[in-house]
Amino acid sequence: xxxPDGYLSPSTCATFYLFAATGWYAALKRVKQxxxxxxxxxxxxxxxxxxxxxxxxxxxxxxxxxxxxxxGIAAIVLGPWASILAIxxxxxxxxxxxxxxxxxxxxxxxxxxxxxxxFTAYAVYRIIAANSELNSHRRIVAAAVAGxxxxxxxxxxxxxxLGIQPMLLHDASGMxxxxxxxxxxxxxxxxxGHLTFAGLAEAVISAGMVSYLQRADLSLLRGVTAFxxxxxxxxxxxxxxxxxxxxxxxxxxxxxxxxxxxxxLGILAAGTAWGEWSSADLMxxxxxxxxxxxxxxxxxxxxxxxxxxxxxxVWTAPFPxxxxxxxxxxxxxxxxxxxxxxxxLVLASLLARVAARKWPGRNLHP
Amino acid sequence: xxxxxxxxxxxxxxxxxxxxxxxxxxxxxxPGLLQQLDPRVRVLGIFxxxxxxxxxxxxxxxxxxxxxxxxxxxxxxxxxxxxxKRVWLVVLGFSGVIALPALFLTPGVPLxxxxxxxxxxxITVQGVRTAVLLVLRVExxxxxxxxxxxxxxxxxxxxxxxxxxIPAEIVIMLAMTHRYVFLLIETANQMFESRKSRTxxxxxxxxxxxxxxxxxxxxxxxxxxxxxxxxxxxxxxxFRGEVRLLTDFRLKARDYAGLTAFLFTxxxxxxxxR
Numbered sequence: 001x002x003x004p005d006g007y008l009s010p011s012t013c014a015t016f017y018l019f020a021a022t023g024w025y026a027a028l029k030r031v032k033q034x035x036x037x038x039x040x041x042x043x044x045x046x047x048x049x050x051x052x053x054x055x056x057x058x059x060x061x062x063x064x065x066x067x068x069x070x071x072g073i074a075a076i077v078l079g080p081w082a083s084i085l086a087i088x089x090x091x092x093x094x095x096x097x098x099x100x101x102x103x104x105x106x107x108x109x110x111x112x113x114x115x116x117x118x119f120t121a122y123a124v125y126r127i128i129a130a131n132s133e134l135n136s137h138r139r140i141v142a143a144a145v146a147g148x149x150x151x152x153x154x155x156x157x158x159x160x161x162l163g164i165q166p167m168l169l170h171d172a173s174g175m176x177x178x179x180x181x182x183x184x185x186x187x188x189x190x191x192x193g194h195l196t197f198a199g200l201a202e203a204v205i206s207a208g209m210v211s212y213l214q215r216a217d218l219s220l221l222r223g224v225t226a227f228x229x230x231x232x233x234x235x236x237x238x239x240x241x242x243x244x245x246x247x248x249x250x251x252x253x254x255x256x257x258x259x260x261x262x263x264x265l266g267i268l269a270a271g272t273a274w275g276e277w278s279s280a281d282l283m284x285x286x287x288x289x290x291x292x293x294x295x296x297x298x299x300x301x302x303x304x305x306x307x308x309x310x311x312x313x314v315w316t317a318p319f320p321x322x323x324x325x326x327x328x329x330x331x332x333x334x335x336x337x338x339x340x341x342x343x344x345l346v347l348a349s350l351l352a353r354v355a356a357r358k359w360p361g362r363n364l365h366p
Numbered sequence: 367x368x369x370x371x372x373x374x375x376x377x378x379x380x381x382x383x384x385x386x387x388x389x390x391x392x393x394x395x396x397p398g399l400l401q402q403l404d405p406r407v408r409v410l411g412i413f414x415x416x417x418x419x420x421x422x423x424x425x426x427x428x429x430x431x432x433x434x435x436x437x438x439x440x441x442x443x444x445x446x447x448x449x450x451k452r453v454w455l456v457v458l459g460f461s462g463v464i465a466l467p468a469l470f471l472t473p474g475v476p477l478x479x480x481x482x483x484x485x486x487x488x489i490t491v492q493g494v495r496t497a498v499l500l501v502l503r504v505e506x507x508x509x510x511x512x513x514x515x516x517x518x519x520x521x522x523x524x525x526x527x528x529x530x531x532i533p534a535e536i537v538i539m540l541a542m543t544h545r546y547v548f549l550l551i552e553t554a555n556q557m558f559e560s561r562k563s564r565t566x567x568x569x570x571x572x573x574x575x576x577x578x579x580x581x582x583x584x585x586x587x588x589x590x591x592x593x594x595x596x597x598x599x600x601x602x603x604x605f606r607g608e609v610r611l612l613t614d615f616r617l618k619a620r621d622y623a624g625l626t627a628f629l630f631t632x633x634x635x636x637x638x639x640r
Binding site: 004005006007008009010013032037040041043044047048051052055057058059065073077085093096099103173175176177178179180181185207209211212213217 | 371372373375376379380383386387390413416417419420421423452453457460461465467468471472473474492495496497499500503504506507508511512515520523533535536538539540542543544545546547549550551554571574575576578579580581582583584585586587589590592593594596597600601605606
C-alpha cells in the first residue's frame with residue numbers, strides 16, 4: 001500500500017500533502033494537550049514499535065504470510081490522534097531511510113494509512129466494543145474487525161487515488177502519464193489482496209495483541225492517558241477506560257451550525273443522485289439521458305418499474321426536494337430543511353433525556 | 367512452506383534492515399561529491415530533482431535525470447552494482463509487474479499482436495510508452511532517494527529537514543524513532559530467535575499466529591516501559607517540553623554552486639520534459 005514516487009501526479013501529491021499536514025497539525029496540537037511533555041518519547045518509541053511490527057511476517061490461514069501496518073493496535077492503544085503521529089513517523093522513516101514509499105507520495109501514504117486507517121480503526125473498535133468489559137471477548141472481535149476494516153478503508157482510498165490518475169493527466173493521444181489504470185481496474189486489483197491477505201494479517205495482529213494484553217497488561221487498553229500518566233488530563237469513563245480527549249458539546253454545536261450554513265452547496269451538484277430516481281425522473285427524457293450516462297451508458301427501462309410506481313405514493317415528504325413548496329429560493333429552502341431536520345433531532349434527543357431521567361432504573365446499555 | 371519459514375522470513379527482514387542501515391552509515395563517511403556538500407544542499411537538491419522527475423512528462427527527460435543520478439552516485443562512491451541490487455531490480459520486480467498489463471490495456475495504435483490459440487493480445491504504442499514512463503519514473507526517483515540516503519548520515523538529514531521548516535517536535539520524534547527502531551529490532555530478533563531455539567515439532571497455524579501476536583504484545587509492553595524510562599531520563603536532564611536542535615552548518619561557496627547546479631538541472635529537465 002506504500003505508493004512509490006512516480007505513481008501520483010504532482011497535483012495529487014500536493015493535495016494529499018495538504019490533507020496530511022492538516023491532520024498532522026491537528027494531531028500534534030491534540031496530543032500535546034493530552035500528554036504534555038510525555039508526548040515526544042511516547043510517540044517516538046511507539047512509532048519505532050510500529051515500524052518493527054510492520055516487518056513481522058504474520059502467518060495466515062492457508063499457509064501463507066502477510067505484513068500488517070499495525071494501525072489497528074495503534075488506534076486502540078493510543079487513540080486516533082496519537083496513532084496518526086506514530087504511524088506517520090514510522091512511514092516517514094520507511095520512506096526517508098529505507099526507501100519504502102516515496103517522498104512526493106509521503107503525504108498520500110500518511111493520509112491513507114495513518115489518518116484514514118487510525119480514524120476507521122478507532123471508530124469501528126469503539127462501536128463494536130461499546131461499554132463491554134476490557135477483558136471481554138467482544139473486545140477481541142472488535143479489534144479484529146477494526147484492523148480488517150481500517151486496512152481495507154486505507155486500501156480503498158489508495159486505489160481511488162491511483163484510479164483517478166488516468167482521468168486527471170494524460171497526453172493528447174490519451175496515454176496516461178502516471179498510474180495507468182482507471183478506477184474499474186485499480187479498485188478490484190487493490191482490494192482483492194487487501195480483502196484477503198493484508199486485511200487478515202491486520203485482523204490477526206490486532207485481535208491477537210488485544211487478547212494478549214487482556215491477560216498480560218490490561219492497563220494498555222484503558223486509553224493513552226491512563227498509562228501515559230500525564231497529571232490532570234485523565235477523564236475516566238465506564239470500566240475505568242480513559243477517554244482520549246475532551247468532549248465539548250459547545251464546539252459540536254458550532255460544527256452543526258457550520259454544516260447547516262453549507263447545506264446550499266448541494267445545489268451545485270450536477271445531475272441526479274444515482275439510484276435515487278423518482279417515477280417522474282424515469283419518464284422525463286432529459287433525466288433519462290442523465291441516468292443512462294451515469295450508469296455506464298445502460299439505458300433505463302422504457303417504463304417505470306411496477307415496484308417503484310406502487311411504492312412511490314405510499315409516503316409524500318413534507319419538504320420534497322429539500323424545500324417547502326411555498327419557498328421559491330432553493331438555497332433558502334436547503335437552509336430551512338437543515339434547520340427543521342436538526343430541530344427534530346434535538347427534540348428527539350431532549351425527549352430521550354427526559355425519559356431517561358424519569359425512568360433512571362432502565363439501563364440502555366446492558 | 368516449512369514450519370518455521372515465517373520466523374526465518376521475519377528474522378531475515380530484521381537482518382536486511384540493519385545491514386542496509388550499516389551500509390548507509392559506511393557510505394556516508396566516504397569522501398565523495400555529495401558528502402562534501404552541506405547536508406541541507408544535498409536534501410534540497412535531491413528533493414528538487416525528485417520533484418522534477420514527477421513533473422516531467424517525456425521519457426527522454428526522465429532518462430536524462432536518471433543518467434545524472436547515476437553520475438552523482440558514482441561521484442559519491444555509490445557503485446552502480448549496489449544501486450542495481452538495492453533499487454533497480456527491486457523496483458523492476460514491483461513496478462515492472464504492475465506496469466506489464468498496461469502494455470495491453472492502454473488503448474492506442476497497435477504495435478504487436480501476441481497470438482496463442484484463440485487468444486489475441488494487442489500491444490499498443492501508447493501501452494509501451496505508459497509502461498516505460500511509469501517504470502522509468504519510479505526507478506529514477508528511487509535512485510535519487512537512495513543516493514541521498516547512502517551519502518548522508520541520518521542525523522544530518524534530520525538537521526536538514528529543519529531548514530525545510532518542519533516543526534522541531536516532528537524532527538526530534540524522527541530522530542528518537544530512528545534510534546529506538548534498532549533497539550526494538552534487536553529485542554524482537556532476540557525474542558524470535560529464543561522462541562525458535564525452544565520450539566520442537568510442528569506448530570499449527572493457530573499456534574504460529576498466537577506466537578506472533580504474543581511477541582508483538584510483549585514488544586508493545588516493553589516499548590511503553592521504555593518510553594516511560596526515556597521520559598524520566600529526559601525530565602531528569604531538564605526537559606520541559608521545549609525542543610532545541612543544534613544547527614552548526616555553514617554554507618560555503620561550493621554549497622551554493624552545488625545548489626545552483628541541482629536547481630538548474632531540475633529546471634532544464636522540467637522544461638525539456640513538459
